Amino acid sequence: MSFTAAPLNRTALHYACVYDQPKVVTLLIKMNSDVNICDDDKSTALIKAVQFQAEECAMILLQSGADPNVMDASGNTALHYAVYSKNTCTTANLLRHKAMIEAKIKDSLTPLLLALKENNQQMAKFLVDMGASVHATDHHGRTSLMLAAGHKCKGTVRLLL
Secondary structure: OEEOOOOOEEEEEHHHOOOOOOOHHHHHHHOOOOOOOOOOOOOOOOHHHHOOOOHHHHHHHHHHOOOOOOOOOOOHHHHHHHHHOOOOOHHHHHHOOOOOOOOOOOOOOOOHHHHHOOOOOOHHHHHOOOOOOOOOOOOOOOOOHHHHOOOOOOOHHHOOO
């Protein structure tokens, strides 16, 4: 069951996540809403919950079987949005629910490379601690060490060595 609305064919579940309404999310799931349905931008409700930092909604969706590895039309997963938002709590929840820590977006950025590109040393350390590969490269062939050195992040460079 999906309740859709124009113009992007977003469902009530998408909107409940955008507006951080966990009780509505729970109700819609109980009414058999598809937790993995995509809108016209190929965004799932989980991606919307992460984009809008609706942590409780994201957790409910994950516990209800939402796939954390769906890529939207921009090529991003929920994990990439969590990293971009600097949200380590949601990042940890996504990883606990089998989000692919090495998933690459269109510029071949893994979550770790994205954190380093955004100069987010705390997230980079967290991802390394969670098992992210420091050897992945972006579409220019740059490694995590190269990105950290480019931002003159001495602590992160030490972490990556």
